[in-house]
Amino acid sequence: MNLISSINPTTGKTIKQFKPYSEEQINTGLKKANAAFHEWKELDVSERGEVLNGVSKLLRERKQDLGELITQEMGKVIKQSVGEIVKCADTIDYFAAHAEELMHPEQIETDASESMVSYEPMGPVLAIKPWNFPFWQVLSAASHILAAGNVMLLKHSSYVPMCALKMEELFLEAGVTEGVFQTLLIDGPTASSLISKNEIKAVSFTGGDAAGKKVAELAARNMKKFVLELGGSDPFIVLSDADVEKAASVAVPSRCINTGQTCIAAKRFIVAQEVAEEFTNKFVELTEKLRLGDPMDKNTDIGPLVREEQITMLEQQVKDATSKGAKVLVPGGRVNSEGFFYSPTVLADATPDMKVMAEETFGPIAPIITVKDEQEAIQIANKTRFGLGASIWTEDREKGKLLARQLETGMVAVNAFFRPEACMPFGGVKGSGMGREMAKHGFYEFINLKSIKIY
Template identity: 40%
Template sequence: MPIQTINPYNNKLIQSFDALTESELEHKLAQAHRAYLSWRNEPVSVRAELLHKVSDIMLQRKNELAKLITLEMGKLIAQSESEIEMCASVYQYYADHAAAFLEDKPLEVSDGSAFIRYTPTGIILGVEPWNFPFNQVGRITAPNIVAGNVVMIKHASNVPQCAAMMETIFKEAGAPEGVYTNLFLPGDKIAALAADERVTGLSLTGSEKAGASLAEAAGKNLKKSVLELGGSDAFIILDDADIDLAVEKAVLGRFNNMGQSCTSSKRIIALEAVADEFLDKFKAKIIGLKVGDPLDPDTKIGPMVSEEAAARLAEQVDDTVKAGAKIVTGGKRIDREGAFYDFTILTDIPKGSVAYREELFGPVASFYKVRDIEAAVALANDTGFGLGGSVFSRDTDKAIAVASRIDTGMVFINQNVASRPDLPFGGTKRSGYGRELSQLGIEEFVNKKVIRIA
């Protein structure tokens, strides 16, 4: 499959790239390994300074980088600019906090003394998705490079210009050759990379199928892996919630990035007492929005990432409606050129239907009305996914009690799930394992070496 940029706004090919040959790949692996042998010995301050420079360059070139995101995967331009700001903040965060995170950790022992020393391990391979083409790369790259590892990134094949640009930024920042390496490769080359002894850890953000394949390759070769996979996050509205706030956050949580986020608020679950009010206000917020060019700041509904993605979403919605679900609004492709799908709300979704059991990776909200908290929790947990979730209530203690019963890696109170550098990010069940961001993110691919003193 060619590595191509196709603009989803008009489905036109912009640029193509050649995949690496076997000899080119070997050259890059050897270069990365040589870089690691030197980079691991650099002081944390030197490694942190590189991240500071990367952050500064991204902010200086924000408009250029944001436009690249929008052209390659269709994100609204304001959201693309926000992504660049978020990504820069990740590099800044690890540059500022790495020294403290990597300090020796004393251990309490019965005699003598002991401590944990955090040491790098080698080349970390990141397999990254198209939906946040800069920020997702930053989440694996920043903590590992500042910890003394080097990274090789196999990015999604439909955002090759973003992939190449990130390598360029590291070079501009003064990174030694091999500290950051972009790999133009098809996905079927990952298993061979996992087997290479120079690669010591693997991280993937993407689909369940891709995650299972990477985990199999990593496990077969006794390599550590971190997976951030799909999600079907519950957005629970209790009967004492601030409904206007819940509506505002539901619109943002479900339709940001055209609903193409693992932590998107895909299942909205409202108690009966407030369900009708919420649904009326929610619908009113998403009808009549301007559809058009994602580079136009006034556009509110842009394209999905590809024609294939839009067609797949349409099929999922149609199958769910055939099973008995009702369309409140939307529910169709928008009649124009490009990978467009209308903002949609589904209700009366039958248990076991497509929308009930699968992740809808696009601008479709599944709305459920339930009788009480017990039913809300049971529905929230009736999924194989376990990434994030939200609970809305004016009673914080009650909201926390509900949050503690939801089987996910993250729950936000009175807010849609959002990524921040200082919060651990990750899930459970079929949503993956391991954590990105915060101190936990920097600990995933380092050796926690115990040093014992008699």
């Protein structure tokens, strides 16, 4: 049985190892979840909200320590790690405050004397989540899944076992009934096998599209509801009438946030030819000012990647681009030091056939492609199997709104970088997934919408 290793990306050294849960431990967890569900769903919605507020209170009180845990285990720079914890607390509070309103039965006029739609929880939800936002990816989903009266079993990435276990500790300390939120230290195949278990009623998955397709197939075969968020290759479109300096100042951090290991990071920079030179020069200037180093230092902008394999993938993508004619403006690349450091790389003269344009680049690589007009920009932006987020820059807001509707994505920001908010649905189309998280749309994904007619 392979141990689960927590490795510090800054040093490349193992922090701690864990034994995967045994079949007996897993079965015990399933039984606990089932029992806890029947107790948790019977609580008044406001009571569940009060308990969840206790979790958010702990998150805020310990944001520095929890942020340091994130940085230690997956390499995110500390200022972003602490921000992640605060965002989790805000999201939990949002659903704790709005769950009662969202679950209130809706009265409908029909031929019956009384008709309504009743909103009822489904049961235990299996959450399979990635390492890049180790608290946010879990708690953004858990906030509305639990507020609705469901319970959650978490199969977290094997890269972040300490974060996974810490979240379970926080829920228990806050007074959440044992079994409402559980972490299972298991591998991918074991998690897949749980989808067929009677105790599991739905699956929430965030990760790569290949694994997501397998989860969808298993869930469909067992008639289980599922939501998939599968990453993206988000376009950042700069039109000829854009505020170029502002666009470039947002473009660089939106590419390099979390060292580029973000599903909604800007990944393809599509720029009108009239402003391409100005934008590119500013982008290069700002990229070269980024500080790479110790992620525990609050002044660091770029920390390590999570594992050596990420560096290898980025190197292959850059090699493919340069072999097809891309010009290297900022060489970046592998850093000769301990840990898994990769300096930002900027490429010009990108073309749609390059891997950096066709694949998801999970690291600080920025390909820039020049287009003749806005219609070519939209055409290239949509020429991808992904459809998660996008950004459009133009001083004409009405045009921006019109073009936003032409993009084949789940989310668009005009003159900004799209940031998730609890009040807005999060998710994509095409290869970026199915279903939504957050807002009322995500809340109802794991709810039984029961129609009741009384004659």
